[in-house]
Amino acid sequence: MSKKSIEIVNVLFLNGPNIWTYRPVLEAWVDIGELEDSPSNTIPGFYERLTGLLPSLIEHRCSIGERGGFLQRLREGTWPAHIMEHVMIELQNQAGMQTGFGKARETPTRGMYKVAVRARYEAVSRVALVKARDLVMAAIEGRPFDVPAAVEELRDILDRVSLGPSTACIVEAATERGIPFLRLNDGNLVQLGHGARSRRIWTAETDRTSAIAESISSDKDLTKSLLGSCGVPVPEGRVVNSPEDAWEAAEEIGIPVVVKPSDGNHGRGVSIDLKTRAEVEAAYRLAQEEGSEVIVENFISGNEHRLLVVGGKVVAAARGQEAWVTGDGVATITQLIDSQINTDPRRGTTEEFPLNLVLIDEDPAVRLEIARQGYEPDSVPPAGTQVLIQRNGNVAFDVTDLVHPDVAAAAVLAARVTGLDIAGVDLVAEDISRPLEEQGGAIVEVNAGPGLLMHLKPADGPARPVGRAIVDHLFPQQDNGRIPVVGVTGSHGTTMVARLTARLMELNGAAVGLACSDGLYLRQRRVEQNDAANWAAAHRILINRALDAAVLENGYRSILAEGLAYDRCQVGIVTGIAADATLPDLHVNDAEQMEKVARTQVDVVLPEGTAVLNAADARVAAMASLCDGSVVFYGMTPELPALDQHCAGGGRAVFVRDGQIVLASGKDEAVLVGLAVLPPEARSDQVTENILAAVGAAWALGVDTDLIRAGISTFVYGDAC
Template identity: 35%
Template sequence: MIINRVRYLKGPNYFAYTPTICIELDLEELEEKPSDTISGFNEKLLNALPNLGNHTCSKGYRGGFAERLRQGTWMAHILEHMAIELQNMAGIDVIRGKTVMMEKKGHYQVTFEYQEPEAGLQAFLAAKEIAEAILKGEKEVHVQSYVKKIEDLYYKNKLGPSTEAIFMAAQKKNIPVERIGEDSLLRLGTGSRQKYVQATISSQTSSIAVENACDKSLTKSILKGCGLPVPEGAIAHSIEEIFDAADRLGFPLVIKPYNGRQGQGVITHIKNKDELFNVINCLEAYVEKFIVERHIEGHDYRLLIVNGELLATSLRLPPYVIGNGKETIRRLIEKENRNSLRGNGHEKPMSKIPLTHTVTCYLEKTNRTLGSIPKQGELVQVAGNANLSTGGKAIDVTEQVHPTIKKMAVAAAKAIGLDIAGIDFICEDISMPLDHSRTAIIEVNAAPGIRMHHYPSEGKKRDVGKAIIDYLFPSREDAAIPIIAVTGTNGKTTTTRMIHYFLSNDKTMVGMTNSDGVYIGEEIVDQGDCSGPISAGMVLAHPEVDVAVLETARGGILREGLAFRQCNVGIITNVSEDHLGCDGMDTMEDLVKLKRLIAEVVMDTGYCILNADDPKVAQMGAYTDGEVIYTSTDPSQPLVKEAIKGGQKVWFVNEQGMILHSSDSVTQPFMECTEIPITISGMARHNIANLLQALAAAHTQGISLDELRKKAVTFMPDTNLSKGRFNLKKLNERTIIIDYAHNEAGLKAIFETVSAYNRKHLITVLAGPGDRVDEELIRLAKAAAIHSDLFIIKEDDDLRGRKPFEVAELLQEAAVEAGLHKDRTRIVLNELDAFVNAWEASRPGDLLLFFYTDFEYVEKFFQKVSSNRLSAQ
């Protein structure tokens, strides 16, 4: 078996709405060996991965996959299920998968859900190795070693529990969320409404407040100045100063690094000078300053404040082990660390107890070492603090907190200036009123961990992640700018450009992606074909964009999925044969399903704008949660009549060429097609169709009909507003039309439009994209040949796997077969040379159609003409 290609489809995609790995796999000789023909394979596989027997598969019931194995299924399908199961065994909750046969025999697209890409790919590689080991007849397959590797990768790369809780809460509330980089930075929301969260520090958090919280001495000073309880203490720069502070403060004491974090290096409850002597040599040598404080007797609590409200409180217990009279403290800690709830760092609900300097120091305080053997049943505390990061436990006590303590915690957060804060507090009983003489605020934490509240060792879980999201964004509308997504076979770019133009004004910054660039307002920030998810991501991430208008082409969806989980407006222009045979899109049904994705991701409060004149598009209304708006250039369209009768929103053209808008069964005229430049005096039916959808989209965003009328008459089909889409130039008594049409349907639309033009001869310059199947290229050539007096055939700079002249000669043969004499065809491979050849062959009164691939060649051609270096006969 050979892996030919791996794709990570991060957004909604052809196969699923969740992140999906797509692997193109060549089964080689195994294509001839379904599972029922491989002796002993099924039994060994189910023995190695017993839970595969519970997979439902397409059967829809438990045990369905095992039944498929017995009946005979192919190895690609088996690997799909194995990759899902191996992830499940590693603690990764995934369920979806699908295996699709490709056009080439033995080649498959194996797709399955993932949560973390490296772990997901490793699951497939492990599945492949396990299957190959079984096929080779190896007696033992150590599945757990594979599972451990997947698990390690998952926890190494995934978000920490605090950040993950916020991430999941955002998704649950339908707030766009994206991890930035490899650490804990999240971008929440889109465009001008976006905010950031780093761990639990938000865009709203004051940097001064964070600085205050990080300076422990300053924190104490601020709190003390507000009358809030803090322990007596002093700053020490040396061992001598530590002993001097101890003499002044008295015992018991706490010593901690001045700039410490997560409880590291903290030594508590030092009861006398002997214990102080025992621990003094354990202090971290690199620490320049220490805080020495009076130890306050009581329990250690963490109170979590968000936006001035106490949301959760945990009783934190230091890590401990219980002796059995036989094993050392080291051995007891190692056994406890194998608890499935404990992990490295913050990866699991509890952290492993660190076998570090901090533990040995604490044990030395009571003359113990890691080699000491506690008595049977003896409880031995192994660290002086109760931080989860040092192995502590947390018990939820939120409902026990006395109102006076709640008030104190809120005041402490406000005093430091934090919107999200963790207040570390010591007292005997948190359910009793605040007693300043017997309690103390130990620390005020910026970026407090919320793992303990989501995964307490005991007590009720508190959804702090949701509270943080609710604080940052009361609703989705506060977080997400409107997204208008445009897909289809033809007309996407023109429709997208018109919507951008209709929505733009002094108060609204519109971001746009299309097939020639990324635009922020009128500024182009990237050039080239920018109709994929990376370009869409640029617009959605730009902090000044108020509305996103995104051309969404098939290639980007297939490569990475969508850049958004949902859109406010989804537009499907049309669906016709194009790119069939590429990337697994072998049939029209495949293409329809792919384009339909935009309809499927429209929000239930959004709009799905469908071309009612295309039956394949019109049927997509059954797949959307949004309100369907139909558009039509056919006044006799039954679907439109029915929609108007039912009170739906409709944009259509009547027999007289008037554009009408209907809503709530009230129909009113908009404008005559002939008055709108983009319709080319009403002749360009395809542009009328694009215009209707653009008008419908802009109107859903609150643009009035009067404003749309003003915009419609000023949108010109020129190189400024609609570059490369039916741009018309008149030179030396010739008419030149430049367009990007590159499939049969697009070509026919252009020839239909120019059929009303007066001309002597029609000269067409055209190339056939090399990644199209021969049948599609032949239809393209015949469409051109039927309408042309001279057909000049060029080739793209990128041959897309074809040989030079291969496509050009195929087009020439098809043109001749369609009835155009061979003398009326020419092959001129270079695009610029082809345009020049057409110009030189033209006469006054001729019409030249330049179907370009690279607009730069169009610009160079006109530069030559304007500099008089070219002469027409």
């Protein structure tokens, strides 16, 4: 670079645990060129310009560890790559994508840095990276930069790519319970757990939500018929096929009535408390625009309520509230709506707001409601006159603690009758704390895939842990949705170790998915013959619900460029770090740096899991102290210092003594098998060492020693070398 500028040379999205952190990050290679000679304290006015653009940077603690820590670093002098890291974090935070983690590190190339920032959504972080670079350069050069416009652009991208609030709250609850998740599309289809123990959700629908139940609930007339036959109180009514038929039905039932679409949702096209033929016929036309059929039923007096039923329990309830305006003799109804209703901070156009804006030009139901009172949108009501604007659509006021047990039982029965495991049950009642029968209340709808926002961010009252309720419904308390995952990395022998470990697990009865440099294997059958020691192949294994165990080889290059495909593993194996191990194209130039790559595999071992480590490699052996779980060392001799010390402390190890493979737990030892009985190709030191690693993994997983002995004695080593 021949001028003072910042160039983004390369960008990697690490979609899983990596050398930086346990979470996905965006890693950018940033060349600051001649700015290497211009730390922040040498650029006149830079501090003032940057903090003027982003005053909220005062909240960044940086390495100082206290509020204002990053600003202290700015005053003392720091470099543009580090500044970009903090600006990128702050832009993402202001856009609503909370980010706390960031690192900036020099590479051996002068002026070249690696900048890594937590990236919940790759698309947002990629744009935030460029915006951060542009903002820093603007502050350096004294040019203006439109921060609000940049934040708004990021927010728009976030709205497009992020999980919806209902799905996000379920994922968050799963994460709190240690259940992993995998996003399966660009929308809200998410897998909780791995392999055969996983469950899938799509917003508030689950893989237990049957298509039949969903079809029943979408047909309001059929739903009402089924509920009524089971003793659930429902309003009387029928399907109609014309405005005239709607009025005939109203006369049969008796006014007032409700007119609504048979398969609508979210209250669209619903008109209530209709008393005249003109109102009924106008309501018919409105309902017809929203659904395939129209229903007329008797009007139930009271407040609209939504009860959320999950797994046979009512876990949350919300009440609706009518929306009114009061005339002042000057403003039109449209103006009164804007000044008296839409100014409520709880109202907005996105899912983050518990109440919707009332947009009279876009809501025919509102126009119909005010027309029934003799007004038009541009009418000016007399001072003090109240005008009803909206009867339904504001169900966001928490009443969970008020629900009468009989009302809850009726809602649970309604969900069971329709067959829904998760249901939004709509009912009308004057008082939710009294049984429906004694007040003439009724259940009017049962909805599949109910929205959860009204319970997460109610307009009034406490938020309810509905995401946790759904997760608990899908996973019993002792189930974390995990299958045994074995991760293998190292400079040598990893493919053989992975294949042999998979074979031993298969002998133990597991349906194993194996992704290694030899290919992709499903239950011993190779389905792809290519290098599958990468994130994509591992991901395919983890989403395969026919598999109840996974063995995944992770090359150093894959860890650096992609991250791991799993958050944690039951067993993590490290076979060794070659003295000449380097990846210069990824700025890893010696074994010491490679050690940081290899330890990623140890960092993700579960507390109840095991790291299987080569005791003959000092760098690998030193990783034992980093493991959250237990450790099994392996080596060609029991005299290896790390192995000997480990056993002296009661630890487990696998080693060779006098031509026999020995399993040791502290001072207790058991001979597994003599090397002489293994196939000839298994007797070289390198192959034997690989066998020890696989034996250690199988032992850690609880595979019976007889099966381990049979497996290593019959394995075809020539094919795996």
